[in-house]
Amino acid sequence: MNAKRITPSKAYFEFFQINKKVEVKVIIPCEIFQIFFDQQNQLIDEIPNVISTGFFFDYVKENLILLGSKGSRFDLAEIVKIGKDDGTNMMAFNMVFNSKNKSVQNVVNTFLFDVNELHVNSHKIAEDEFIVTSVDDEIFAFPQRRNTQMIWTIVFILALMIIAFLIYMVKS
Numbered sequence: 001m002n003a004k005r006i007t008p009s010k011a012y013f014e015f016f017q018i019n020k021k022v023e024v025k026v027i028i029p030c031e032i033f034q035i036f037f038d039q040q041n042q043l044i045d046e047i048p049n050v051i052s053t054g055f056f057f058d059y060v061k062e063n064l065i066l067l068g069s070k071g072s073r074f075d076l077a078e079i080v081k082i083g084k085d086d087g088t089n090m091m092a093f094n095m096v097f098n099s100k101n102k103s104v105q106n107v108v109n110t111f112l113f114d115v116n117e118l119h120v121n122s123h124k125i126a127e128d129e130f131i132v133t134s135v136d137d138e139i140f141a142f143p144q145r146r147n148t149q150m151i152w153t154i155v156f157i158l159a160l161m162i163i164a165f166l167i168y169m170v171k172s
Contacts, residue, residue: 009116014124024095033091035115051079060095063110068102104142109133
């Protein structure tokens with residue numbers, strides 16, 4: 001596809017780890033999205049609710065890449081159409097990736113850059129925290145969340161062991 005210079009646009013991405021899957025909720029302006037589908041001679045309204053093959057599936061697979069440790073690539077399983085909001089003229093999808101219990105380390109997102117060279121992708125990584133990718137900066141390291149529950153569990157077990165040892169020493 002040849003990139004066209006049109007009004008800047010933005011797509012929104014939000015990541016969720018659910019069991020052995022990573023779901024990426026994507027919200028895309030219909031205007032920029034329709035340009036992509038015009039090149040394929042397909043209307044947005046003709047998109048099926050669940051997509052697991054075809055040009056759009058292949059496009060997402062090549063342009064939204066989730067990488068785990070050592071560069072292992074997550075497999076795109078399916079795309080689920082959430083719907084079109086006529087009030088905001090936005091289209092929403094859930095992109096479902098198989099994670100095999102891996103956590104996302106890096107994201108390469110070139111989604112719609114070939115349709116509009118001014119397009120940017122905004123990624124919600126935490127409450128009120130976003131990372132933006134553009135034609136000039138298409139990859140980012142996904143922030144790793146610490147499992148604080150595990151840390152507190154370890155601290156609690158260590159504290160119990162120390163208390164048990166002290167009681168043992170006092171009674172001896």
